Amino acid sequence: MKANVTKKTLSEGLGLLERVIPGRSSNPLLTALKVETSESGLTLSGTNLEIDLSCFVPAEVQQPQNFVVPAHLFAQIVRNLGGELVELEITGNELSVRSGGSDFKLQTGDIEAYPPLTFPEHADVSLNAEELARAFSSVRYAASNEAFQAVFRGIKLEHRPESARVVASDGYRVAIRDFPASGDGRNLIVPARSADELIRVLKDGEARFTYGEGLLSVTTDRVRMNLKLLDGDFPDYERVIPRDIKLQVTLPATALKEAVNRVAVLADKNANNRVEFLVSEGKLRLAAEGDYGRAQDTLDVVQGGSEPAMSLAFNARHVLDALGPIDGDAELLFSGSTSPAIFRAAGGGGYMAVMVTLRV
Numbered sequence: 001m002k003a004n005v006t007k008k009t010l011s012e013g014l015g016l017l018e019r020v021i022p023g024r025s026s027n028p029l030l031t032a033l034k035v036e037t038s039e040s041g042l043t044l045s046g047t048n049l050e051i052d053l054s055c056f057v058p059a060e061v062q063q064p065q066n067f068v069v070p071a072h073l074f075a076q077i078v079r080n081l082g083g084e085l086v087e088l089e090i091t092g093n094e095l096s097v098r099s100g101g102s103d104f105k106l107q108t109g110d111i112e113a114y115p116p117l118t119f120p121e122h123a124d125v126s127l128n129a130e131e132l133a134r135a136f137s138s139v140r141y142a143a144s145n146e147a148f149q150a151v152f153r154g155i156k157l158e159h160r161p162e163s164a165r166v167v168a169s170d171g172y173r174v175a176i177r178d179f180p181a182s183g184d185g186r187n188l189i190v191p192a193r194s195a196d197e198l199i200r201v202l203k204d205g206e207a208r209f210t211y212g213e214g215l216l217s218v219t220t221d222r223v224r225m226n227l228k229l230l231d232g233d234f235p236d237y238e239r240v241i242p243r244d245i246k247l248q249v250t251l252p253a254t255a256l257k258e259a260v261n262r263v264a265v266l267a268d269k270n271a272n273n274r275v276e277f278l279v280s281e282g283k284l285r286l287a288a289e290g291d292y293g294r295a296q297d298t299l300d301v302v303q304g305g306s307e308p309a310m311s312l313a314f315n316a317r318h319v320l321d322a323l324g325p326i327d328g329d330a331e332l333l334f335s336g337s338t339s340p341a342i343f344r345a346a347g348g349g350g351y352m353a354v355m356v357t358l359r360v
Helices: 007-020 071-079 129-142 147-153 192-201 253-264 316-323
Strands: 002-006 032-038 041-047 051-058 060-062 067-070 085-091 094-099 102-107 125-128 154-159 163-169 173-180 188-191 206-212 215-219 223-228 247-252 274-280 283-290 293-300 302-304 309-315 329-334 341-345 351-355
Touching (some): 002 007, 002 041, 007 051, 007 085, 007 192, 051 192, 067 071, 067 102, 071 094, 071 102, 125 129, 129 154, 129 173, 129 192, 129 206, 147 154, 154 192, 188 192, 188 223, 192 223, 247 253, 253 283, 253 293, 253 316, 253 329, 274 316, 309 316, 316 341, 316 351
Antiparallel strands (some): 002 085, 041 051, 051 223, 094 102, 125 206, 154 163, 154 188, 163 173, 173 351, 206 215, 247 302, 247 329, 274 283, 274 309, 283 293, 329 341, 341 351
16 A cells, blocks of 8 residues: 655644544553545544544545554654655555655554444534534533533533524533524533534534434544533523623623733632622723732723612633633623623624622
8 A cells, every 4th residue: 555645634634533542541452543545545533432533634545455553653753754745655564654754664553453433324414514613612611620510511512493502511600602503403412522522623514413322423524523422411501591681781802801811810819719890880890809919900881771880799710711702892791799690792693601600
């Protein structure tokens, strides 16, 4: 087998697989990369038993032959090659990797022992890949990283008649994004770490979903992925979304981010990074206090609602996370100093963050 492939396209494909294939494992086969060849290119595959991933790389191939190599070592070699064109050649149990003046010899593994990875050929529903990636990326910050929090470690995907919704929560905040979708899809919970890989591989075109037992398969024009889903029931997050809005504030999201960043320098790290919000007479005053002093910042806002003034407190890190997906003006909706608050884009867009307040 001989193959010619550009370093750029091969490195991009290997970069996707490197994030899935473990660097170390009690089963050495799980650290390997399977390469299937055809006259049109290379199909790179790997697994960590939670995610199976397959990626196609265009290449010129003669006498196709499949092989298995150490994934991270192969990727490191390719990344460090000096030339722009990579030549691969199999001779017996050895893979030659050549580019420019460099020539590496890499031992191949037993391809018969490699666990079979199967991907479905049919699709149950299709979603816009770019919209799906943007939605997962918008809410990912709110998913928990704590192992004991079960379904909070996942992102819920809900299918509705004319749209889809992704939801993440760690019990202190909820992040929601709606986006256009059609088809009769299922509701499911994707592990947040698996969603991270989805975000990286989904670019444009369609993401085709195939449902299995506790499994979701996602296929694009270039990538195929099997994801193990989380079991359990996602909490009823809609009951924490406040309905009785008493005060509404609109201001540029960037200005609020910068002001929160400034005052949070002196926020008490042992008291939930507390930053106080005081809204009154078209002004938003931010204040923080810690062991080394106090900070205050004032912003002009467009104020509305039945309450003339309100004082609340939030975790500064949570505020910054909530503002992250918002471009342009942010709209803050308050129902009371001890009730959850809503942060969303003033122009719509389907994104919403709901956060609990700290005691004033």
